[in-house]
Amino acid sequence: MSAFMNGKSSKEASSGMTWRIIGIFGGGLAALFVLSILSLGFGEAKIPAATVLEGLLNRQDVMEHNLLWDIRMPRTVIGLLAGAALAAAGALLQTITKNPLASSDTLGINAGAYFMVVLGMVTFPALQHEFPFLLAVAGGLLAALAAYLLSGGKEATPVRLALSGMIVSMVLGAFTSALHIFNKNETQNLFLWGSGSLIQLDWDGVKYAWPFVIPLLIAAMLAGRQFDALELDESTARSLGQRVGLARGLGLGLSVLLAAVVVSVVGPIGFVGLVAPHLVRLSGIRKHHLLIPASALWGALLITAADTLARMVRSSVGEMPVGAVMAIIGAPWLIWLVLTKMKNISGSGSGQSSMNIGGTALRIRFVPTVICMSVLLIVVILVSLSLGGTRIPISELLSSLIHRGDGSYSVLLNLRLPRTLVAAGGGIALAISGVLIQSAVRNPLADASIIGVTSGAGFGALTVMVAFPALTVLAVPIAAIAGGALAAAFVFVMAWRRALNPSVLILLGIAVSAIASAGIQVMIVKGSLWSSSSLIWLTGSTYGRSWNQFNSLFIFLIVLVPFAYYLGRRFDLLAFGDESSTGLGLPVRGTRLWAMIIGVMLAAGAVASVGTIGFLGLMAPHAVRMMIGHHTRRSIVLSGLLGGLMLVIADTLGRTIMAPKEIPSGLIIMLIGAPYFLFLMYRSQVRKV
Known part of the structure; x- marks a missing residue:
C-alpha cells in the first residue's frame, strides 16, 4: 500500500511539473x-x-x-x-x-x-x-x-x-x-x-x-x-x-x-x-x-x-x-x-556587519589633527579665492576680504567667495552624511548614493528643470530635497518590518536608485539635456553658486551637525551588531532611524546646493577611520573637515586646469574617488572580518 501511495504521489508530482x-x-x-x-x-x-x-x-x-x-x-x-x-x-x-x-x-x-x-x-x-x-x-x-x-x-x-x-x-x-x-x-x-x-x-x-x-x-x-x-x-x-x-x-x-x-x-x-x-x-x-x-x-x-x-x-x-x-x-x-x-539576507560575508575595512588604524592624535586640518582648510579656501581666470595676489585678496583694499577685486570676490564656501559646506555635509549612513547600515561601503538619496534628489531637481522651467531658481533645491527625502522615506518604510536590517536597506536603496536613475534618463532624453548645464549639475558643480545657496546649506549644517554630534555615542554602539547593542540597552531601530534621517537630510541639502556628487561621502569617512579608528563623534569632525577640503580643492582644480572652460567638481571627485574606492573594496575583501 505504501509503495502504491508513493508511486501515486510521484506520478502526481510528475504530472504537476509537466503542466508547469x-x-x-x-x-x-x-x-x-x-x-x-x-x-x-x-x-x-x-x-x-x-x-x-x-x-x-x-x-x-x-x-x-x-x-x-x-x-x-x-x-x-x-x-x-x-x-x-x-x-x-x-x-x-x-x-x-x-x-x-x-x-x-x-x-x-x-x-x-x-x-x-x-x-x-x-x-x-x-x-x-x-x-x-x-x-x-x-x-x-x-x-x-x-x-x-x-x-x-x-x-x-x-x-x-x-x-x-x-x-x-x-x-x-x-x-x-x-x-x-x-x-x-x-x-x-x-x-x-x-x-x-x-x-x-x-x-x-x-x-x-x-x-x-x-x-x-x-x-x-x-x-x-x-x-x-x-x-x-x-x-x-x-x-x-x-x-x-x-x-x-x-x-x-x-x-x-x-x-x-x-x-x-x-x-x-x-x-x-x-x-x-x-x-x-x-x-x-x-x-x-x-x-x-x-x-x-x-x-x-x-x-x-x-x-x-x-x-x-x-x-x-x-x-x-x-x-x-x-x-x-x-x-x-x-x-x-x-x-x-530572501529570508537570510544578511549573510556573513566580509563587510556585512563590520565597520572595519582592513588594516590597522594609525591612531593619530585627535586635537592636533583637527587644528591642522582646520588651518589647512582655511589656507586652501584662500588659495582657491585667488586662483581662476583672473588671479588675485594674496595680499590684495586679504585686503579686500577685510575691506582695506582698493576694491578692484570686490566684484570678483563676490562671485568666488560664496561659490568656494558652498563647495566647503557641501563637502562637509556629504562627508558627515557618509559617516552617519555607514554607521546606520553598519557597512563601510555605503553612502547616500547607495540608499537612493542622490538619485532621488537628482530626479526631483531635473523634473523641475524639464517640466516646470518657468519656476524660480529656488524650486530646484526644494525639489532636490523633496526627491531625496521621498526616496529615503520609501526605503525606510519598506525596511521597517525587517527592523531596518542594514542589508535590506542597501538592497532597497539599489532598487530605488534604479527607478530614480531611469527617471533621470527619461528627463535627459526628453529635455535634450546632454549639452546643457543640467547635465553638468548632475555630475556635481559649484558653478554660479551664490549666497542664497550658501545660506540654505549653512542652515542645514548649523541645525543637523550638532544634533549628530550629540547622538554620536549612541551611533558608536551600532557597530557592535543588533543583539550586542540591544544587550547594552540601545534602542537599535530608533537609533538607526535617527542616524539615517540626519544623514539623508545632510545629503539632500548638499545635493540641492552642489548637485549629485558621488564618492565623497565614501572616501572621507574611510580616510578618517584609517587615521583614528571607529569613533563617531571624532569622525564627524574630521570627516567634515576632510570633505570640505576635498571639494574646495576639486572646485579650484576644475576652474583653473582648463580655464576659461570649467570641469565639474563632482567629476574630479569621481575620477579621484573611483580608483581609491576600488582600493578600499580590495582591502575590505582581503581582510576577512
Missing part, C-alpha cells in the same frame, strides 16, 4: 505572440492588428507593410534577441555564483561594456565601427571579474555581490560621464542608446546580433548538465566527476558574451536577467536544459512588453528608453524579492 512546463512555455509563447503583434502595431503611426497579420502573411508594396517589415519588425526581433540573451545570461550568472541577485547589470557587465563602447567611439572610432562586440566583451568581462573578486568570490553573500557590482558600475559610470562631458559632439548620439534603445532603422542590427546570440543560447542549453552540477555542493559535484572550475568558467564566458553582444547593439538594459530567471524558477524548473530556454523566452517577453509600453506612452511624455521602462518594471520585482523571498 506547459504553462511556462505554452503560456509564454502565447503571450509573446500577442505582445509582438501589439509591438508591431504601436508607434507614431498605428497599424491595426488585422493589417499587421495581413502584412506578415502576405506582404504588399504598400506603406503599412513596408513600415512593418523595414522598421518595426527589426525593432521587435532585436528586442526578442536582446531579452533572450540577457535573461539566459542572468540564469547562468545566478547559477555559477549561487547568488539570486546576480545578473549582467548587478555584476557590472552592462556598465563595463557600455564604457568600452563609449571609449571606443571617442578614442578609436574605426575600431569601434568594425569590432564593437570585441570592445563590449572586454569591458563586460573585466567588470564582471572585478565585481566578483571584490565581493569575495565564491564566499560572497548576495548583498556583498550586489553592492560590489553597483560600486563597479558607479566607478565605470564616473569615467563614462567624463567621456560624455569632454566629448559632447562624438557621444551625443550615445545618450539615448546608453539608456537602452531598441530603435532600428534597418535589419543591420539583427543581422549582426543573431549569429552570436542563437549559437550561444544553444551552447548554454547543451551544457545544461554541467551547470546542473553547480547547484550541488562543490565537494559533492567533484566527487561525481564534474569539473566545477571549468563549468564556472564556461558559464561566465557565455554570460559575458551574451550580455556584451546585446550592449553593443541596443545599449545597457537592466533587470531582465534578474526578473526572467526568477519567474521561471518560481514555477519549479531547475534543470538548465529547460531553465535556459524558458528564461530566454520570458526575457524576450519582458523586453517586448517594456518596448510596447514605451511606445504606448509616447504621445504624452515622448518615447521612453526601453532600459528605463525595464528598470521601472524590474526594480519593484527586486523590492518584492528582498522583502518576501
